[in-house]
Amino acid sequence: DIQMTQSPSSLSASVGDRVTITCRASQGIRNDLGWYQQKPGKAPKRLIYAASSLQSGVPSRFSGSGSGTEFTLTISSLQPEDFATYYCLQHDSYPITFGQGTRLEIK
Amino acid sequence: EVKLLESGGGMVQPGGSLRLSCAASGFTFSSFAMTWVRQAPGKGLAWVSTLSGSGGSTYYADSVKGRFTISRDNSKNTVYLQMSSLRAEDTAVYYCARDVNGGYWGQGTLVTVSS
Numbered sequence: 506d507i508q509m510t511q512s513p514s515s516l517s518a519s520v521g522d523r524v525t526i527t528c529r530a531s532q533g534i535r536n537d538l539g540w541y542q543q544k545p546g547k548a549p550k551r552l553i554y555a556a557s558s559l560q561s562g563v564p565s566r567f568s569g570s571g572s573g574t575e576f577t578l579t580i581s582s583l584q585p586e587d588f589a590t591y592y593c594l595q596h597d598s599y600p601i602t603f604g605q606g607t608r609l610e611i612k
Numbered sequence: 613e614v615k616l617l618e619s620g621g622g623m624v625q626p627g628g629s630l631r632l633s634c635a636a637s638g639f640t641f642s643s644f645a646m647t648w649v650r651q652a653p654g655k656g657l658a659w660v661s662t663l664s665g666s667g668g669s670t671y672y673a674d675s676v677k678g679r680f681t682i683s684r685d686n687s688k689n690t691v692y693l694q695m696s697s698l699r700a701e702d703t704a705v706y707y708c709a710r711d712v713n714g715g716y717w718g719q720g721t722l723v724t725v726s727s
Contacts, residue, residue: 537713548717548720549649549707549717551715551717
């Protein structure tokens with residue numbers, strides 16, 4: 506099974522900050538990775554697919570990069586609505602696996 | 613507009629069974645794989661199962677293999693998750709999602725396994 510190690514597990518930041526979240530795969534997954542945002546009591550929402558493609562309707566302050574085993578999600582300038590939990594997901598091979606999540610909190 | 617609507621959740625005793633449904637609209641249902649993902653209370657997301665668009669290929673997490681069955685009725689634009697031999701650790705919100713990489717998600721349905 507491919508393990509997805511996501512870091513940090515939690516993060517405190519301020520509005521306007523630049524934030525980076527990382528996911529490392531235990532083996533190469535090409536660019537078969539997505540990033541998801543989840544707010545309390547709500548379903549996850551995909552932000553990024555194919556490692557770096559922005560989902561339609563998602564603000565351009567979100568960006569993804571990486572290939573192989575190391576991936577990053579960057580929020581260029583945090584907005585109040587961005588405080589949530591973020592997950593990566595690999596779908597290169599079964600079983601599909603998620604990172605353990607990053608809780609982004611207001612400083 | 614893509615819509616996914618789960619139903620069928622509820623409370624069930626350990627060892628019991630439950631069938632979840634996910635009704636889809638807004639896209640050509642048979643062209644897409646469908647996936648179930650769950651989230652235990654206060655925990656992260658966990659993949660459960662994926663079914664190909666034709667229904668010919670199925671994939672399961674080890675934790676549910678042999679107990680859960682995913683199926684679909686392309687004439688009804690609906691995917692199902694038949695859950696049996698339920699355990700307390702199956703308690704979670706169950707989401708259906710379009711495709712293997714979850715471009716669209718339903719709102720979720722809560723399954724509680726408790727005596």
